[in-house]
Amino acid sequence: MNIALYVFRSISQAIITPPYIFILLILVFILYTRNKKTVIMQKMIIGEKMNSSLELTISQVVLGIFAGTIASLILSYLGIVFTSQTTVTLLFMISIILMIFGSRFICFSYSAGILALISVAIQFIEGVYHIPIPQLDFLKVDVVMIISLVAVLHIIEGLLVIIDGDRGTIPVFTNKNNRIIGGFALKRYWVMPVALMFIMNNPNISYSAQVPIQNWWPIIKFSSHDLIRDAFIGFFAFYGMIGYNAITFTRTKKQKVISSGIGISVYGLILLLFAQIGRINLAAEFIVAIFTPLAHEIMLKIQTYIEVNGKPKYVSSDNGLMVLEVAPASPAFEMGIKSGDLLIEVNDKKIVNEQDMLDVLNTVSNFIWFKIKTVHGKLEQVDYNKMNRNKRLGIVFVPRIIPKDSVVMKLDRSSFQDTLEKAKKDKKDKK
Structure with missing residues (x-):
């Protein structure tokens, strides 16, 4: 089968056909609004804008579409396939709920881990206590598939961070050991259309094409290989938002995004390999479900440790x-x-x-x-x-001391919005 052809067709439909194009336009508007705030902050702190809002938005959309296409090709050739759109929908819903507890929890590592644990728990109750719960069948997912999906998305996210993560940075300052040190706040989002494969025996699935399966596919023989051997596969496209948020005081902007991007991609690669353990049994699925968010937390802790204990780079x-x-x-x-x-x-x-x-x-x-x-x-x-x-x-x-006549932002863990409001207030007070 010509997988690439169907991937390109699905991605193109997600870009130019309703209702996808309206979703894309909404996401572009959201990104443009965020970038306008970034440009305002740059002008207040630097005196000149480093990038235009349009330039920042275009790079996020164009690179996001390109990255989404690459991710879709990898997912398709690996053989990552789902039996229902419900799995992906649940993934998004859990991410949105988790965002209430912190913006970093919007990452699919956490929602996929929770969804996998719920699925394992339901199967455990049904298998051990012989209590069927048909009402919760929609919560039972293929743990190997969903964790592999998250892994591939992280590999691609790491590449996006390396390529485009240092755009739209904001100079920031903090106090360490009674010295003012300078650094950069980095915050980037990319709109990424992803085409996923679905088994066509579910009448509720909308699809862009029916793809006959051939013997050489999939490259990785997942647990559902027997189920899809004689099935037809359809593509369903959805939009995801990939984000990167970091502060560095010990490295240049480029050094920071390269190290972060490599870390994210390595995490994705390790997760992709580790996910295959889930094919063994239910206990292995449980281990994979726990490992996914735990390893992500470890990766973040390592990066934080390096920043906290590293030598400040920008000190007068x-x-x-x-x-x-x-x-x-x-x-x-x-x-x-x-x-x-x-x-x-x-x-x-x-x-x-x-x-x-x-x-x-x-x-x-x-x-x-x-x-x-x-x-x-x-x-x-x-x-x-x-x-x-x-x-x-x-x-x-x-500065060695913060000048009274300067607009200088001190940023520890405050949000960009808080910093922007502080900058606006400082500017207003001067008038």
């Missing part, structure tokens, strides 16, 4: 002020100043603290020059001859 010192972020197309950008550089002197004046910087910027006419120590440890002098008082330098530096 007696030698100068550390550059945290540089706005594109700004005077600082044209001078070649980069994130991680240390500002040592400005116009031949030693930079002891942030007030020294502000004093020079308030009196400069049109020429400004810096002595900097680059991120590679090299001393350089850079200059700019088109400066004026109305032009922003385009640098976010890590």
Whole structure:
């Protein structure tokens, strides 16, 4: 069978045909609204926007569609197939309920683990106590299939994080050991259409195509292989939202998304292999169900441990002020100043603290020059001859003390919305 053809056809239908296109437009609008808030925060903190709302949204949608297609191909060739749409629906519903307890619980690792445990519990009661519960049959799922689905989605999520996770970052500050350290808050979502295979013997399933099964399929012989050997398979597309949320004070933006992306993909790969244990018996399914959210929590704890115990990367010192972020197309950008550089002197004046910087910027006419120590440890002098008082330098530096005249956000575990409201209030108070 030409699996790829049916996958591409299902994904294309999810993009251009009703009602899918309306769902896509709603999700795009939600992303665009979130990105507008991000751009506002960037402009308040940096002085210039790093990205446009449209640019951020387009990358989320285009890369999400591409990633969804790849995920659908992997799922289909592996032979991950379901007997009912109810399984996927339950997965989403549980994720939404769990989101009440924290945004990170929207991850399918938790909802899949809970759904698998419920299924195992029902089967255990029916098998051991011989008490049939037909009313709960819709809660009985193929644990191997659903955990494998979650595993593949995490592998693809890791790749998305590596490729696009460092867009739309917000400079943030915190206090550690009585020192102000700088870092970045990263928050990205991607719209991902996924085409799943369903056995066509269920009349309630809507589908885009009937695909005859051939002997070589599936690649991985799952527990339901005998059931689907002579069956017809249909594709059903749905939209998922993949999210990434992190804060780093010990790495650059790119280093953070690469390490996080690798961690997420490795977790997905391990989970995919571990899920196959569920084919043994009900006890093995129970182990897989417990392992799924537990391993995800361990992965998050490891990343948190690295951040908490790692050496801060962006810290100013007696030698100068550390550059945290540089706005594109700004005077600082044209001078070649980069994130991680240390500002040592400005116009031949030693930079002891942030007030020294502000004093020079308030009196400069049109020429400004810096002595900097680059991120590679090299001393350089850079200059700019088109400066004026109305032009922003385009640098976010890590203060040794927080200047009263600056819009500086301190972010620990507060949400982006809280930070945005704080920025708006600070700006309003200045007027």
